[in-house]
Amino acid sequence: MGKYAKIGICILLCLMGAALIISPAMAQDHGDGYEATAASALIPQDTHPWWFWPLLLFVVTFVMGILAVLGGVGGGVLFVPIISGFFPFHLDFVRGTGLLVALSGALAAGPGLLKANLASLRLAIPVALIASTCAIFGAMIGLALPTNIIQICLGVTILGICVLMLTAKKSEFPDVPESDPLSASLRIYGVYQEASTGRPIHWKVHRTPLGLALFVIIGVMAGMFGLGAGWANVPVLNLLMGAPLKISVATSKFLLSITDTSAAWIYMNKGCVIPLMVVPSLVGIMLGSFLGVRLLKIAKPGFIRWMVIGILAFAGLKALQKGIFG
Amino acid sequence: MPLKQKVRDRMVPVADYATISQDATLKEAAMALRGSFCELSGAQSCTEAGHRTILAMDDKGRLTGILDFNSFLRALIPEVAGGLTARLSALGVSAAFAEQGAEEQDEARMGLSARVRKNAQVRVRDIMLKVRGTIEPDASLMDALKALFKNRITKLPVLENGKLAGVLRDTDLFMAVTDLLTEADE
Amino acid sequence: MEDTEDITMEATPEQVLYAKVLEKGMYVGLLILFITYAIYMFGILDPYLPIPQLSRLWTQNVHEYLTEAGIQDGWAWVGMLRYGDFVNFIGIAMLAGVTIMCYIAIIPTLLRNNDKVYAALAALEALVLIAAASGLVAGGH
Secondary structure: OOHHHHHHHHHHHHHHHHHHHHHHHHHOOOOOOOOOOOOOOOOOOOOOOOOHHHHHHHHHHHHHHHHHHHHOOOHHHHHHHHHHHHOOOOHHHHHHHHHHHHHHHHHHHHHHHHHOOOOOHHHHHHHHHHHHHHHHHHHHHHHHOOHHHHHHHHHHHHHHHHHHHHHOOOOOOOOOOOOOHHHHHOOOEEEEEOOOOOOEEEEEOOOHHHHHHHHHHHHHHHHHHOOOOHHHHHHHHHHHOOOOHHHHHHHHHHHHHHHHHHHHHHHHHOOOOOHHHHHHHHHHHHHHHHHHHHHHHHOOOOHHHHHHHHHHHHHHHHHHHHHHHO | OHHHOEHHHHOEEHHHOOEEEOOOEHHHHHHHHHHHHHOOOOOOOOOOOOOOEEEEEOOOOOEEEEEEHHHHHHHHOHHHHOOHHHHHHHHHHHHHHHHOOOHHHOHHHOOHHHHHHHHOOOEHHHHOEOOOOOEOOOOEHHHHHHHHHHOOOOEEEEEEOOEEEEEEEHHHHHHHHHHHHHHHHO | OHHHOOOOOOOOHHHHHHHHHHHHHHHHHHHHHHHHHHHHHOOOOOOOOOHHHHHHHOOOOHHHHHHHHOOOOHHHHHHHOOOOOOOHHHHHHHHHHHHHHHHHHHHHHHHHOOOHHHHHHHHHHHHHHHHHHHOOOOOOO
16 A cells, blocks of 8 residues: 555544544533433433444544644643543543543653653653642642633633644754753753764753743643643753753653643542543554554655644634633 | 483583673674674674574573573564564654654664664663573483473573583484484484 | 763663553553453443433533532542442553552662662652542642
8 A cells, every 4th residue: 555545544534533523513412401310210312322432532532643643743732622622521521531541641651761761760750740749739720610711721722832833943952051050969961872873962951940940830731731741841841951852752751641640630539530431532542643653654744733733723712612602 | 322311411511602691782692692603703604503592691600591583683673573562662652752743853763773773782681581491411311301391492501500511402302312213223 | 071971871770660660550550441441331340320321411510420420539439349330440540550659669779779869759759649649639619
């Protein structure tokens, strides 16, 4: 099969997924008040068969996983906006599921990144402490505020993320003249072997206090919105603190596993995790990203990144609409 | 009768077998195994007549593990030869880089030579296979045969008082058993 | 560059240990999750909240969902493991808890290398995560 045939199949899958997204949104009836007592003796009004929602979630997250890899946009930042924008689930449950989905992606990549010494534990531990603590506060705030306020904030944040993705640069080997006192005393530095040349690359970081302060904000946002914060971690680690891009990307992914763990527990303890949603989404995104990696070896159509950012922006506008107009 | 012989009569003495420290890198172990397998001491082409495994020793000279061709390949090209977890792990790492638009930083997409050279930095002790059965030099060949098949291995290290004395290979036992056929024809 | 000459390209022992615990915990957690999800989907254990009902309740916020379904929040799911939907929480809790196990696992290694600062940071992180997991810091309505 030629490479463009495979890309064509990928696009067909996207369209199929899009069609499936639109149909339940039109089929769902909203809030007929009903009286519920115990778990039985209820006339169900949802006529979909039991496998409908898991399968739908699986297909949509599968496509999402492929697009996340091909588009260079984290799956963790796609899940909450798209699912909350186009599915009938309440934002509380979407955020809970979104955190678990982002968490499992980070858990899957973590061991490989750590063993290869690309994710730096020394860099991650202090940062994670700040971020995970603030994620707890973010989750508490996010569950305390009224839903429409959260929707508005989510919409604004997503649009901001889109702008960031379109404008942020990346620095492969930032110039760090000197460590700052904090990172020097914590011995946050390392060396890795640059694969293309075989040379060892020594790296260190600076502006650590400012970086940690930014991670306060990142942690709160991760907890509040259930978004995987890779889009924020990498610029702070790479552009602000000066870690090489490879180290920043790897450490960022690893960091997600810790930040999202703390927030996920808050959501879980508040009852915001629905198993029916979690497993198909988790499996869908992971399998989708694996397939995306295989497709990436064949070709990377440039328009996919634009398309994904466009979908994200659309989801952001939808969140704003839901928040303002209810 | 061949099968009444002892293990020490058929084993390869340890001096003729390739060994490596378990703290050496995979690259050093690979070079040592190539030297032994190719039976060359110069730049001539490889005879491929030497031994196909290399023994790992600790700093006290005790046998701690064994490496065969497959264990080298599994470590050097895990995305192809590795087990399911190694291949999934490689996919997960690649996905992590691609999701940040940094796939050119992804080591799994680098050239094969760069990847292999990097993977060869791993230490022998991290990937060596466990020694699943050993035998004494004064044991009979029948016992050696049983040990080989019971443990499903092809190389049986021979330990004398806990120290490595040699290696008994499945080829040595093949020769011993088929010697019975040559005798019967006479 | 002189201050970074004392390190090698290899991952530190605590980093390798973290990776190993993470890998094992993740695979075990995923395996349990798949098994319990199969139990749920194929009705081997009856769910507490039948799916048609669930799909009506998930449009509402979590407070109303819990009240109408009669579900307690927090760790009450442990008492409801005979139901097909709640048994999935074992796998979910495992995946959410593996990071805590990793942090606890590396503390002895850090102490052995006389890295008191990082051992303290790791212990602090484990405490933060345990506090989040325990439900002590639940805020909200």
